[in-house]
Amino acid sequence: MPKLWNDTIEAHRQAVRDAALNTAAALVAAHGAASVTMSQIAEKAGIGRATLYKYFPHVGAILSAWHERQIDAHFARLVAIRDEPAEPEVRLERVLLAYALIHQERVQHHHDEPYGAELAALLHPDEHVARAQQHLHELFRELLADAAAAGDVRGDVDPAELATYCLHALTAAGGLPSKAAAERLVAVTLAGLRQPG
Amino acid sequence: MPKLWNDTIEAHRQAVRDAALNTAAALVAAHGAASVTMSQIAEKAGIGRATLYKYFPHVGAILSAWHERQIDAHFARLVAIRDEPAEPEVRLERVLLAYALIHQERVQHHHDEPYGAELAALLHPDEHVARAQQHLHELFRELLADAAAAGDVRGDVDPAELATYCLHALTAAGGLPSKAAAERLVAVTLAGLRQPG
Numbered sequence: 001m002p003k004l005w006n007d008t009i010e011a012h013r014q015a016v017r018d019a020a021l022n023t024a025a026a027l028v029a030a031h032g033a034a035s036v037t038m039s040q041i042a043e044k045a046g047i048g049r050a051t052l053y054k055y056f057p058h059v060g061a062i063l064s065a066w067h068e069r070q071i072d073a074h075f076a077r078l079v080a081i082r083d084e085p086a087e088p089e090v091r092l093e094r095v096l097l098a099y100a101l102i103h104q105e106r107v108q109h110h111h112d113e114p115y116g117a118e119l120a121a122l123l124h125p126d127e128h129v130a131r132a133q134q135h136l137h138e139l140f141r142e143l144l145a146d147a148a149a150a151g152d153v154r155g156d157v158d159p160a161e162l163a164t165y166c167l168h169a170l171t172a173a174g175g176l177p178s179k180a181a182a183e184r185l186v187a188v189t190l191a192g193l194r195q196p197g
Numbered sequence: 198m199p200k201l202w203n204d205t206i207e208a209h210r211q212a213v214r215d216a217a218l219n220t221a222a223a224l225v226a227a228h229g230a231a232s233v234t235m236s237q238i239a240e241k242a243g244i245g246r247a248t249l250y251k252y253f254p255h256v257g258a259i260l261s262a263w264h265e266r267q268i269d270a271h272f273a274r275l276v277a278i279r280d281e282p283a284e285p286e287v288r289l290e291r292v293l294l295a296y297a298l299i300h301q302e303r304v305q306h307h308h309d310e311p312y313g314a315e316l317a318a319l320l321h322p323d324e325h326v327a328r329a330q331q332h333l334h335e336l337f338r339e340l341l342a343d344a345a346a347a348g349d350v351r352g353d354v355d356p357a358e359l360a361t362y363c364l365h366a367l368t369a370a371g372g373l374p375s376k377a378a379a380e381r382l383v384a385v386t387l388a389g390l391r392q393p394g
Contacts (some may be wrong), residue, residue, distance in 0.1 A: 079280035
């Protein structure tokens with residue numbers, strides 16, 4: 001088959017997958033996992049039931065795939081912000097804020113949807129999550145090492161330990177009510193990273 | 198009955214309860230929840246099986262009670278440290294360090310015991326945990342407000358938000374390998390709390 005045809009098939013597969021993931025997550029968040037069936041997902045997504053079963057064996061598998069896609073999208077967002085050209089300190093601050101806002105949006109979403117908290121509880125930490133946490137730690141560690149080399153971050157604590165500090169401190173954004181509060185959290189977290197006077 | 202006799206009975210009840218909690222938690226951490234029975238717990242704790250059933254209906258109930266006792270003991274430790282007379286900044290630093298070390302010890306314990314992680318996973322966040330989190334937040338908020346009034350902590354961010362920051366930042370101690378690393382984490386977290394220059 002010519003390459004173009006392969007691309008078309010791949011794009012079609014991706015579109016079917018995406019429709020299944022979006023529909024499943026929205027149905028579970030709105031009605032609870034117990035009431036959502038493969039047939040409903042197929043119907044709402046505009047796919048045949050048999051086709052859906054070719055992609056996923058059950059609702060749980062769709063939700064897992066949705067969760068992986070969310071994690072990958074969040075990570076890609078942080079990488080894109082990191083790669084915008086700027087001074088190390090500015091890049092660090094932008095990534096810290098983006099990470100805080102991801103946490104805030106996520107918790108907000110759990111509150112807004114009737115079964116949002118249930119959906120979150122269904123998504124168990126698995127290997128994909130553990131690997132993503134490692135990549136995240138590595139991304140923060142490198143940013144902090146660059147900023148330390150530029151003299152913008154304290155040099156008396158290993159960048160790996162500072163990365164652990166940042167990743168934990170910023171999850172606090174999940175409990176904060178506004179973007180302004182998330183920005184204050186980033187300012188406080190950043191102040192902890194500065195060279196002691 | 199005279200008061201002394203009531204005290205004796207109460208002390209006896211407490212001793213039976215404590216023996217059951219300690220034994221159940223140790224057995225589950227060593228052998229896994231699936232293999233631990235009420236009979237084993239009674240035997241190892243030196244209590245009759247029928248007596249144990251008068252206190253707890255099943256192993257899960259004993260583990261829940263054990264978890265509550267752990268949480269209360271941790272909170273009591275922080276309150277005791279808070280109540281030692283000292284300047285607000287010193288009290289704040291001591292409580293931050295104690296909280297970080299509690300997290301570190303807990304995660305360490307999960308790693309040391311063959312089924313320590315399983316035990317931790319069995320202990321679901323419940324109402325008792327949620328209430329304890331609120332009390333913890335209140336304790337930190339008050340310490341931070343005192344230190345802010347004394348000029349030792351930044352006044353540009355609400356003590357409640359700073360408390361949320363501290364509680365999250367310090368959980369990072371769970372991933373740090375040594376007491377020295379936990380102390381560095383406390384130093385970094387405290388630096389975030391200082392009045393910006």
